[in-house]
Amino acid sequence: MNWRSIRAIALKDFKEVRQNKAAWVPALVVPMVFALIIPLAFTLLPQLIPAADVAKEMGDMQDLIVRLPPTIQEIFATKSLEQGFVIYMTAFLFAPMFLIMPLMFSSIVGSDSFVGERERKTMEALLYTPASDGTLFMGKILASVVPAILLSWITYALYIVVVNAASWPLFGHIWFPLPTWWPLMFWLTPAISLLGMSATVLISSRVKTFMEAYQLTGSLVILVLALVVGQLSGVLYLGVFSTLAIGTLVWVVDAALIYVGVGTFNRTNLIAKI
Amino acid sequence: MGTNMESIIEIKDLHRTFGDIRAVDGLTFDIQPGEVFGLLGPNGAGKTTTVRLLNGILPPSSGTVRVFGLNPSERGEQVRKKTGVLTEASSLYERLSARENLEFYGTLAEISEESLGSRVQEMLEFFELETRAGDKVETYSKGMKQRLALARALLHQPPLLFLDEPTSGLDPEAAQQVNTLIESLSHKGQTIVMCTHNLIEAERLCDRVAVMNKGHALALGSLSDLSRKLWPAIWVDVKFWEAPSTLQLEAVKKFPGAKQVEAGTDSLSVRLESKESIPAFVHHLVGSGASILSINPRAHSLEDIYFAIQNGRKMSNELEIHTRHRIEGLQGGTPE
Secondary structure: OOHHHHHHHHHHHHHHHHOOHHHHHHHHHHHHHHHHHHHHHHHHHHHHOOHHHHHHHHHHHHHHHOOOOHHHHHHHHOOOHHHHHHHHHHHHHOHHHHHHHHHHHHHHHHHHHHHHHHHOOOHHHHHOOOOOHHHHHHHHHHHHHHHHHHHHHHHHHHHHHHHHHHOHHHHOOOOOOOOOHHHHHHHHHHHHHHHHHHHHHHHHOOOOOHHHHHHHHHOOHHHHHHHHHHHHHOOOOOOHHHHHHHHHHHHHHHHHHHHHHHHHOOHHHHHHOO | OOOOOOOOEEEEEEEEEEOOEEEEEEEEEEEOOOOEEEEEOOOOOOHHHHHHHHOOOOOOOEEEEEEOOEOOOOOHHHHHHOEEEEOOOOOOOOOOEHHHHHHHHHHHOOOOHHHHHHHHHHHHHHOOOHHHOOOEHHHOOHHHHHHHHHHHHHOOOOOEEEEEOOOOOOOHHHHHHHHHHHHHHHHOOOEEEEEEOOHHHHHHHOOEEEEEEOOEEEEEEOHHHHHHHHOOOEEEEEEEOOOOOHHHHHHHHOOOOEEEEEEOOOEEEEEEOOHHHHHHHHHHHHHOOOOEEEEEEOOOOHHHHHHHHHHHHHHOOOOOHHHHHHHHHHOOOOOO
16 A cells, blocks of 8 residues: 555545535534533533522432442532532533544545545546555545544543633532543544444445435434433443443444445446446 | 557457446457557447456456556556546546646656656646646636646656547537647657547547447458458549540540549549559559549548448448448449
8 A cells, every 4th residue: 555645545535525615514513512512501500500400400410320330429429519510411421422523524524535526526537546446445544534533632622621611610620531531532432433434435335425425324323322322321331441342342343344345445346336 | 469569558359248238349459659549439339448447447357458568457556557547527626726636646646756746837837727726626617627637647657548538528629729739649659549439530630440339349440441441442533634535534444443434524533443553543544645633532531431330330240341342342332
């Protein structure tokens, strides 16, 4: 594989997506909502509404907190009602929602890269270049996965700043992120980015337009919502160990999907779909 | 197939099927360096599939292909480093500028980083695109896009160039610009394989053509070769300064190679048995004392040849047009 060509393909695909507002505007709006609006709402709410109402809410939340592992319950034991509300909402309940971003961004760029190229009739000239099938495939993977991971990490950084700043009056010190967030950010997020992309590769061979591919890969959000519901119901809790385990499982699925994708990503198959 | 070691392309009994469809069916030819070779035929004739097979984009179902002595389906990357392809659709990145398009393809063609910038600039200037080089390609006219696509195909200075319908969809002015460029490349010794529907262009640009239909090469050769094979006899039109005498006309009719004579008041049309008879006929005419103003052999255009071949194929599954015409000739028919 030729890394100079891989880099050129990745940069070209990214430049192309940047020119497609319909693709990147939603991909930027969601991180802004996640990094600014939601943490502000969760942290300012208990500081603005009467403490009694927060206590009432926390009364309902006690049912959820008792389902958490004992080590996590200890965090809440030493905190006030308002602090407990902020910690539960920003550090636990909302955590899996962050996985929507890498999934969404990698499937947007992946759909534009794999299907959009065919839709815009630019694939044929690309196939006539000396770049090997492996180089083309790797370039397109990097075009979708690297920006998805970077965008997610930037959003995490913003989220950390906003949560700590907005909850400073309640805590008086930097308390976030909790240790459970590290595997979420650096193990599960890259795995989910790759999942979005590898699913796009498989879907791309069966659809004709960017929108079709994007909508189909969008259905993977159900997996993330399942994690949210699991966390809410106490069935699945995203702790350090469980996040590492789920991440490992996703990496294995990624490897399997990429293995199948590489098998189908060759010039003979690609030219047949032009 | 020629066994010439210098052949850039050698194809022998090449087949490519897609299910029940035979896209390429028993193709055999070779192409020499510096040659402009035309693949002619209607849609679905197998021209584009042939180009894809020659570039290793598709593997053949059977038969052998060698490009620069390499098997494209095994050494596609090496082959494609030496080929440039102008695809039928311009296949340009419309959201990027001309410069970005060329820099991208130049990188993939493995032009060194040091020389890429200057080579791109050279191509932009050569194709008169430098003033709009930073504009998005979507703002370009069709002719500009085609020039840019041609620049992309030539960027890495490939010894072999494939042009798939190079003037398709262009207005006459843009088509003429592209044809002039192809002609200048040809004069510089560039080997070109050109797929086209445009017979006038092919006649102007190609040294040899293969007339294809449903994956078969119905005929292959230069314009004069094909013309001679299709119409062995040739009509020669003679104009006289003064009307010829009866004696002189009789002398013409007695010329051994003359198959048919049509006389006007101050002109004469003679069907000779072959092109090779012309010098002897002229000598004979001069010897008869006729005052000659002009002598013109009637040439067949590529269009005549193409339709004769395509129509001939429709009449019989196996093309033996020249045989059929010869038979008609023997029977006193008029192939023309």
